[in-house]
Amino acid sequence: MKQFDITIPASSANMGPGFDSAGLALNRFLTLHVTEQDNWEIEHHSHLLPSFTNYHDHFIYQIAKQTAQRHQKALPGCKVIVDSGIPLARGLGSSASAALAGIELANQLCGLGLTSEQKLEYGTDIEGHPDNVASALFGGIVVTATTQNNKVEYVQIPTLDLDVVVYIPNVELKTETARQLLPSNLTRKSATTASAISNLMLASLLSGNFHLAGKMMESDLFHEPYRADLIPNYHSIKQEAKKVNAYGTVISGAGPTMISFVPKGEGTMISKHMTAKLSDYEVVALKIDQNGLQINQITPV
CATH class of the missing domain: 3.30.70.890 (GHMP kinase, C-terminal domain)
Structure with a gap:
């Protein structure tokens, strides 16, 4: 029976003139505690998370299912306990963190073996731009560009004081x-x-x-x-x-x-x-x- 945690940082995009291109990861986190079981179950353990009535309606589940289907896989059942220190709709990358959580959840449950570049591509497809996704995925300050053939290129800036x-x-x-x-x-x-x-x-x-x-x-x-x-x-x-x-x-x-x-x-x-x-x-x-x-x-x- 698989048990694992997924931890994804908050992020801040733009840094002023780095519009839809520059982002940085911050030390507030979305965390998923995952245990495989026969049926699906999701619990929220943070006042910052929205209410939901059925796991089918949950954003992270929907992204995980979408990612699994992208590879012709079916999600096995599991219990997911979600904790978060990232407030919603505040400009701190809550949706990018949740999208990456869904992608990684499918990756782990279905053994997809996704590369970092695939996770970045899938997250960018969901978000529409790569800045939050790239910084939350890789950490640090990340500068991105989406080329004319829709490939995302990125550079992680060395640690700054x-x-x-x-x-x-x-x-x-x-x-x-x-x-x-x-x-x-x-x-x-x-x-x-x-x-x-x-x-x-x-x-x-x-x-x-x-x-x-x-x-x-x-x-x-x-x-x-x-x-x-x-x-x-x-x-x-x-x-x-x-x-x-x-x-x-x-x-x-x-x-x-x-x-x-x-x-x-x-x-x-x-x-x-x-x-x-x-x-x-x-x-x-x-x-x-x-x-x-x-x-x-x-x-x-």
Whole structure:
């Protein structure tokens, strides 16, 4: 009888101008405790997870079934206990983590032997873009591009001396809603400038010039100017974080969470300061998770 755990980190996409391309994994996790049995059973052990009435309706089950069918396999029965520290519809990659959980669940139960590239492809098919999926799968900061033949290329950036602080409001924002505000086209001049800002941000991160990287993060032209009015306290959070030494503060994914990139070792101090300014938020210092999706096989006693 198989027993195993699947652990997948939260993620934050875009990093400002890295729209639908740059993402990073964060040390909050979605965890599945799986035991094979004759029938299917799913339990939620977190207040952050939505209610459901039948396992057939559960997103993770649906993705697992879809993945198994993709390989002409049938899912065996199992009990899945789901725990999560990732809030829904907050811009922290909850849907990407759940999609990867379903993919990996099928992979383990059906012995599919999926490669990392296949998991990335399947997750991108579900999500529509690879940034959250790639960072949650591989860990760290990952830069992706979908080529004209729909192949996803990616590079994982080496570990950087950065901490992050996230500001999670008690409101949801669906990605679809935030995307509707974006223009369908940019002028050549705007696109050139926006692309240059993104390139310089990544080059600055890789060279260790975090002050310039933060400046470029806050200079995005692809999405933040159009979404700013949807994000509670957008301008005040950025201004206050800058006062306490944050390099740059941007929208996490589509929002409404915001995220600051801060000097290594200063995350806790900055989060305490910002908590006092944002009493109705969950403000927390996090680390960039370097491990990505993890499987822990359990040997029954």
